[in-house]
Structure formats: C-alpha cells, structure tokens
Amino acid sequence: MSDTIKTTCLHDKHLALGAKMSPFAGFDMPIQYSSITEEHNAVRKAVGVFDVSHMGEIFVSGPDAESFVNHIFTNDVRGMEDGHILYGMMCYPDGGVVDDLLVYKEFEQDHYLLVVNAANIDKDDEWLRSNAAGYDVVIDNQSEAWGQLAVQGPGSEDEIVSLLGIDGTEAEEEIRNLKFYTFADAEDDKGNRVIISRTGYTGEDGYEIYATPDNINYLWDELMSDGVAPCGLGCRDTLRFEAGLPLYGDELSAEISPVMAGLSMFCKLDKPEFVGKEALASQKAEGAPRKLVGIELHDVAIPRAGYPVELEDGTQVGVVTTGYHSISLDRSICFALVDSKVSALGTPLWIRIRKKVFPGEVVKKRFYQTNYKK
C-alpha cells in the first residue's frame, strides 16, 4: 500500500482535456470534462467513453479454480460457458460484503478473470489468498498491467465496430452479436490481449474494453477523434444510480449484505457452500432488519447521502445512501437503507434536508428503464 495517489494510464489525457479531477478510490480521476448533465445525456442518447482503468483485474486459474471461485463468490460459476460473465459478491462469513465483482469465464479451462472495485483491489487480493488454503489455484493480480475503457450508450455498437476497424469482417458479426454479459477476445499486432465485453454500469447498451496501457491510449485517441464524449465519474454515478445499480461503499459494504441490498438473486443459496451462505440464508429466511429501498420525494428538494429518513412523527427509520435530482427522469429520488418494517412499496417516508422535512414514498429502485442487449 502506498500513500501517494495513483493515476491511470490516461491521466495526461484527462489533464489535457481540462477535466475536473478528484481523488477516487486512491486514484486521481476525472469527475467531469464538460458538465455532468451533458455527459450523462451523451450516454443516454448517443455514446460516451469512461476511463475505468482504476478497476482491478485478478486472474484465478488452476485445477481447483471453479470450486475456489464458487467458494468465495455468491453467484454460481459451475458449468459457466466460456465467454460468459456473472455478477455477484464476495461475502464475509456474517454476510457483509468484501466486494461486488464480475467473474469472466475465460476461453481456457479452469481460468477465470475477476474484475473488482479499485478501492478494494488489495483487500480482495488478500481475501482471496486467505481463503485459498486447500485449493490448487494460482491468484494473479494483474491490475496494474491492464487499462480499461467503458464505451456506453445506444451508439456504442456502431462505434466499437468502427473503432476496431472490423467493418465487413467476421469479427464485426461477433462484436455486434455479443449478448449482454458475454465477451470476446482479440489480439493486437504484437500479440497483446484485448478483452471486449458487453457490460457496463450505466443502464444502457455498451462495451468494456480491457487492454494494455498503450492500447488503451491508442483507443482513447481514436474515440476522441471520432467525437465520442469523454465522460467522468460524476455522470458514471448519476447513470448507475438511475439504473438501480449499487456502488460498493454506499449500497453494499461490510455492514450492508446483498440480502439487505435486494440482491438475493445474485446469491445462489442452493450451492453446496460458499463463504457467507449460512448468514445470507438466515437473513433471507428471517428477513433482514434493514433493507435498501428507493424513495421519491414529492417536492424538488434533493436527498443526499447521509440525510435521515423519518416517519411523520420524526422517528428516524433510516438513512439516504445515494440521492440526486434525476437527470433523465426529472424526479428527486434516492436509495436509502431503512428499517424493513417501512420498506414496502408506497410506504410514506420523510427525508430531513437541512432544516426542513420533505414527504415522499417508497418506490422501485430501478428508476430508469434499462436498455441492455439481451
């Protein structure tokens, strides 16, 4: 661990574009280039690109790779097809979350790629190693060797075909036909690997590209000359929030289990075992004490992380985890962790914003209708 702030392979490009920079997860990252609203709308209506090179890539391989990944992962990787991707969590024995992550089943037997949150790379690497006793696996944290771009929005399919220069080739068919949560492999002319997955964190169709820092720089420059909007972490948060997607640290944490966060569908309790299974099963059976809900305010006041959620009589029953005046929906909405007793849809709740209290009600967490390529 180093105290100095890290940078991604595109740091100089962000500075040259005049991005507003801010520390995030130990990296100096672009928050916005033009405005959060403009960048948000570019992704919803056209195409935008994010530098997400801060994300971690940990490769797991070996004869016991499948049973090991299944041991530390809440979703079920048994029998996963090559080129497929699953979302899920790594949990502590008490059901709290170490991290949420994507698991890629590689095109090689017993090989998996775990894509983890930047803030958790070191913690995850240690967690994997400390749970690997008795498993014949190799855990290889290659996070510093890989950059990553997220090209997102309804125009992303055409943009990726043009970016990779694969017009009219078999590869074009392959890239256009990639389904949500699958990926393809490619190589540059020097034999460096490029991974292209149909994934994202925006609620729109899109691709994520993993490649060497040199290739990421090349691809970024091409995207800029194609007029693709550079997008910062500011709109990454507004986009993922509208799509009902959790952020580790806000909606998932060592204290907030996937059952509390409403992510039970990614926890396969019918698996023989995994770390956290008993705790999650009992939370599911008995009901978690707290639940993550969506709340919509009837006024335009804006709920923010940390604001208290109350009953009409002023009793505090929860706290806001993320909130915005939604750019795409023009509604004042938030995620909040509340007492399960007040988590039913339609329940009236009040949010204390500075000196006033504003009425609202529990609504579905997926505020925005997502547009994935199923």
Place this chain on the structure above:
Amino acid sequence: MAKINEGLLYCESHEWVKVDGNVAIIGVSDFAQEEMGDITYVDLPSEGDTVTAGEDFGALESVKASSELYSPVSGTVIAVNSELEDAPEKVNEDPYASWIIKVEMSDTKELDALMNASSYAEIAK
C-alpha cells in the same frame, strides 16, 4: 479564470454582497458556481426570515452535491429571487446578476469583516 466583480464584497464561503444603503444584496461568486457545476435547485428562505452572519440561510444544489449558503450579514430577509426556483441555471449563467436574497442589515459594521475584490481574488483560485 473565475470572474471577480470590482465593487462587491466577498466572504470566504464565496458569497458576494452588494451594499445598497442598509440593504445587502447577496449572491454567490463565479468561482463558486464553477466549482459546483450545473445548479439544479436553489433552496431559498422566506421573506421575513431572520438571518445571522456566518449561518446558513439556504442552499444551492448541483447535480452532484448540495452546498449551503452562508449569510455574510445579520438582518431580515426583505426579498428572495423567486425567479431562481424555476431557473436555477441562471446562477451558472450570470452569478453576479443572479442575486439570491436581499437583507435589511441589523448591523452594517459586519461589512467590515468582508473582503474586497482583490483580497477575494487570492482565495478564489
């Protein structure tokens, strides 16, 4: 570079004051609106409310965060710019024309604690 208007007084929390007799017209600086980004909502007090120097009287909300407004002076709110309720982006477009409240000051000596444009230029960067 953020614009700083001569002839206004400023405080460290980036509000500006235009003095008109015993009335203080209060807004936020160009530096403040640039730092905040797109302003989406202005939380205004009501006419007749009492404000105290150094205490918050409302807030600006941008897409990403809320930022409290601190009154540079003490007194009574005699006008609020209700135009900002429907058009909060005016604060971004012209922060020095988009006043937020007018306060009848109870103690004009409080103005002595505020900065002039050249002093403020030192911190607004």
